[in-house]
Amino acid sequence: MGRTAALMSATALAACLSVTDAGAVDKVFKTEKAMVSVKTVASGLSHPWGLAFLPDGRMLVTEKDGRLRILAQDGSVSAPVKGVPQVDDRGQGGLLDVALDPDFAQNRFVYLSFSEPGPDSGTNSTAVARGALNADGTALTDVRVIFSQKPKVESRMHYGSRLVFDRQGHLYVTLGERSLDRFRTQAQDLDSHLGKVVRINRDGSVPADNPFVNRPGALPEIWSYGHRNIQGAALNPQTGALWINEHGPRGGDEVNVPEPGRNYGWPVVSYGVNYNGTPVGTGKSSAPGMEEPVYHWTPVIGSSGMTFYTGDAVPGWKGSLFNGGLATKEVVRLELDGTAVKREERMFGDLGKRIRQVSQGPDGALYLLTDENRGEILRVAPAGKP
Secondary structure (H helix, E strand, O other): OHHHHHHOHHHHHHHOOOOOOOEEEEEEEOOOOOOOEEEEEEEEEHHHHHEOOOOOOOEEEEOOOOOEEHHHOOOOOOOEEEEOOOOOOOOOOOEEEEEEEEOHHHHHHEEEEEEOOOOOOOOOEEEEEEEEEEOOOOOEEEEEEEEEOOOOOOEEEEOOEEEEOOOOOEEEEOOOOOOHHHHHHHHHOOOOOOOOOEOOOOOOOOOOOOOOOOOOOOOOOEEEOOOEEEEEEEEOOOOOOOEEEOOOEEOEEEEEOOOOOOOOOOOOOOOOEEEOOOOOOOOOOOOOOOOOOOOOEEOOOEEEEEEEOOOOOHHHHOEEEEEEOOOOOOOOEEEEEEEEEEEEEOOHHHHOOOEEEEEEEOOOEEEEOOOOEEEEEEEEEEEOOO
């Protein structure tokens, strides 16, 4: 950021993020289940990453370079919320996901995942902080880090990281294996958080029924392991199970349903190959004791944020799993039969936008975040309806 931009007042910065009429239709698309319109809700955001809906209908939005903002229902965007932890926004790092406490109405707790700078120059890791949003929405107070991935390493890639609460109020945190050859094998090691899903209590303590609580040498937060870079996560509303998607290398983006204590194979097996064309690990796609994905994409979609659709706005979408595509610049809808994928539908490729997150709003619409310098929040709803 240049000196002039850095000296802009918060009011002026918020004003430049205001948007055109929130009801203006950008495009109308014919999908398999309905004609839908895609409308711009907000624009001018710096690589928006995470989205959470407040009880009053406003939205909390993270920007990768370290800002948390509140989007009002009229489309106006707030000045940055104060109290956000310092982030290392180099490469793929920065301020990542945001989630509300299940009891937000009582405690006003907000959870943020972010790339946390380490004590040594250049090192970092994914971390989760919790703070209380003050009454006027201008600041987080009593902010503290409740989880910090171990070890911190010198990498600018593969942080994860999505935040999902289960029905008992435990928090799942998805973690990347940091990409580089000298780190990624730790996805198989139980004394490392790299390449894992972890499950913690809301204060950062460890649930007593986590699978490795009583295993010597294992980190007790670990839920599942052998993951690469988990960019999407959502709770299945029918079963309560966590679903995730994760980036493959050249080929082999995966959808998994991580079960406690199970090994999902990376980097021993993969449906993809390394970027230079050499085999991954054993060169095989499966091995005894390692779980198969429920679905995979080759070529990759660059899988990102996901959500299960439960709304009434488009009845034909109910029960579908929506996934963002960063590489293919589209949204992929999966029709499910239990954990089996029956078919897929690809949507909105004509927008030409990298889709970072897909969320269902309280109004039954889908909301998309576009991963761009002047990123947007887009609302997808039946065409012709307000």
